[in-house]
Amino acid sequence: MLEIFDVRYDELTDIRSEDLYKLRKKTFKDRLNWEVNCSNGMEFDEYDNSDTRYLLGIYQGQLICSVRFIELHLPNMITHTFNALFDDVALPKRGYIESSRFFVDKTRAKLLFGNHYPISYLFFLSIINYSRHNGYTGIYTIVSRAMLTILKRSGWQVEVIKEAHITEKERIYLLHLPIDRDNQARLLLQVNQRLQDPCSVLSTWPISLPVMPESA
Template identity: 45%
Template sequence: MFNLISVKYQDIINDKLDELYLLRKKTFKDRLDWQVTCVGDREFDSYDNEHTHYLLGCYDGYIVSSVRFIGMDQPNMITGPFKDFFNYQAPEDGMLLESSRFFVDKTRVQGLAETKLPFCHLLFLGMVNYARTLGKEAIMTVCSKSMYTILKRSGWNIAVESMGLSEKKEPVYLLRLGIGDDSQDALIKYIRRHYYCEGSYLKKWPIYL
């Protein structure tokens, strides 16, 4: 069984937080070689705090995907370490969410031969559904060129606010991710091509399949 839920930093149980940090280290340090803060075999930073919400995608109780949300009116990655990447003044707006540390664990997903769930796009849809539930206007995020391509192909309504270069001199994109009906419907259409489920059911939050 797959479920996608939101949990506050202060409410996540210790073993799940530990599992999340382990998976983030494997993704962002070991696989992508990003300049992230690691302590031993765990990755976390000062933005993992009481202002943070996580979306956790779990299959049979194990985390397979996650994203971190922080309100744009709180200290976040876009107005912090990513600020110098762009010639852009990011809005400190309580109606916007900043997303970061997005991942789908490839090793765990590849081991799930019995399911054809499109885990990446379920996480995209969960981001939209969650933000809509909170009454937000949009989601802001910074991504690489490869992730930008994936987002465009998903049908998600996205706008490039600015382009810049990372510390590795690689292109990065500051995006505004729409959460309107068009984005929700496009992601549901993509998911239903790979996994049959009533569209009305996929519009609900949390997501249980």
């Protein structure tokens, strides 16, 4: 079963947190070459703290994907790390969360699921399900151009709040991610179209989903 669920920062075991931070280093430092803090082969920062919740996608005991959530009124990457770029944007005080450090480990996903399993779209849907289940109104996040393209391709009706340049050539985007029923249905449709055995648990939280092997 593919299990997608949420945990608090202080609920992460030493083994699971080490795996999470190593995969983040592999994604954000090694592959994307972001300027992130790394130590002992792991990536973590000041926002990995007791205010944080993580979504984890686990299959056969292996971590496949994760994202980090912090309530928007608390210190986060939008209001602190990138404050100089987005301080002119009026953000809501309550009812919203900030997401960061979204990743899907492509190597593990391909090995365990094959080439065509819609793990990214399923994880987007999981983010919506989690947010709705916990009574949030929406999500704000900062993404790269590549991630913006992936989000738009999924059918999620994301809203670009502001575009900014962190270098002469590199742009980032402050987004609002709506979590209403319409966007949940859009992601459900995308996932169901790609799964060989669509399952009703896709609209629930947490998600526990059997994985069908790819046809030869």
